[in-house]
Amino acid sequence: MARYTVLYDACVLYPAPLRDLLMQLATADLFRAKWTDAIHGEWMRNVLRARPDIKPEQLDRTRRLMDRAIMDCLVTGYEYLIPSIVLPDEKDRHIAAAAIHARADAIVTYNVKDFPADALAKFNLEAIHPDDFINYQIDLDVASVVIAAQRCRKRLRNPPREATEYLNTLEALQLPKSIGRLRQYVSIL
Numbered sequence: 001m002a003r004y005t006v007l008y009d010a011c012v013l014y015p016a017p018l019r020d021l022l023m024q025l026a027t028a029d030l031f032r033a034k035w036t037d038a039i040h041g042e043w044m045r046n047v048l049r050a051r052p053d054i055k056p057e058q059l060d061r062t063r064r065l066m067d068r069a070i071m072d073c074l075v076t077g078y079e080y081l082i083p084s085i086v087l088p089d090e091k092d093r094h095i096a097a098a099a100i101h102a103r104a105d106a107i108v109t110y111n112v113k114d115f116p117a118d119a120l121a122k123f124n125l126e127a128i129h130p131d132d133f134i135n136y137q138i139d140l141d142v143a144s145v146v147i148a149a150q151r152c153r154k155r156l157r158n159p160p161r162e163a164t165e166y167l168n169t170l171e172a173l174q175l176p177k178s179i180g181r182l183r184q185y186v187s188i189l
Contacts, residue, residue, distance in 0.1 A: 005032040007075070007099040009109035010042035012130050017166075018173050019043075020155070022108070022130070024148040026070050030137055034102045036075045038094055040066075075102045089114050099125055108133045110174065134178035146185045153189055163189035 013019045013035070026033035044059045067073060078094070078101035085093040085100075092114050099107050106128045107115055115127035128136075138145045153166040161169070163186045171179040182189070 003032050004106075005034060005102060005104045006106045006108050006128075006133070007034045007095065007102060007104045008039065009095055009107055009111065010039045010046065011110045012108050013039065013043040014046050015173060016047075017152070017169050018130060018175075020152045021134070021149060021170065023066060023069060024152050025134070025137055025145065026073075028141075028144045028148050030141055030144055032072075033070050034073055034075050034098070034104060035066075036078070036094070036098045039098070075099075077101060085119075087115060087119055096120065096123070096125070099123075106133070129174075131175045131177050134175060135181065138178060138181050142181075142185075146182065146188065149182055149185075150189050163187075 008022060012022060022033070025031075040063050044056070044063065047054060047059060048056060075098040078098040081097035081100055082093045085096045087093055087096060092111070095107060095109070096115065096119075098104075100123045104125060106126045107120075108130055109115065109127055110129065112127045112129050117126065120126055134145065149166070149170075153161055153163060156166065166189065167179050167183055167186065170182075
């Protein structure tokens, strides 16, 4: 059975709270999540640039855990498509090429404007903001999304976060619609 498939852009894998929620949603089997080694490299470089206190080994561990958590997540063999992709920024072509090769339905990215609808439509592909993506998941299965958010919050130990604090952190990551809807479940998060 074909399932909705998304490719996570590097920008949604850093910051960590969003990466954690998107990974937890993917493990809930609501959709198929994909990425590439190049996407891993990009988010990891950005983390290291912003957080020199984090060691590369820590991020390598996160990368391995991500790859193990989601079956068939790594897209390979897409590079031949890169030259044929036309986007405003040439550096984004590998993202679209991987999504096309993986037969993804969407690219989850903050940078929706970098993936114009007309450029992706011929590949039956769309770019979707993470807030809209999570909001759609709430529409489809609110219980699974609430459980995913609950699991993410409960893993936070250094420091631990109350549900409201956790939702505030996510909302600050440009997720107002999704988090606005999740606030009604704050008592069970």
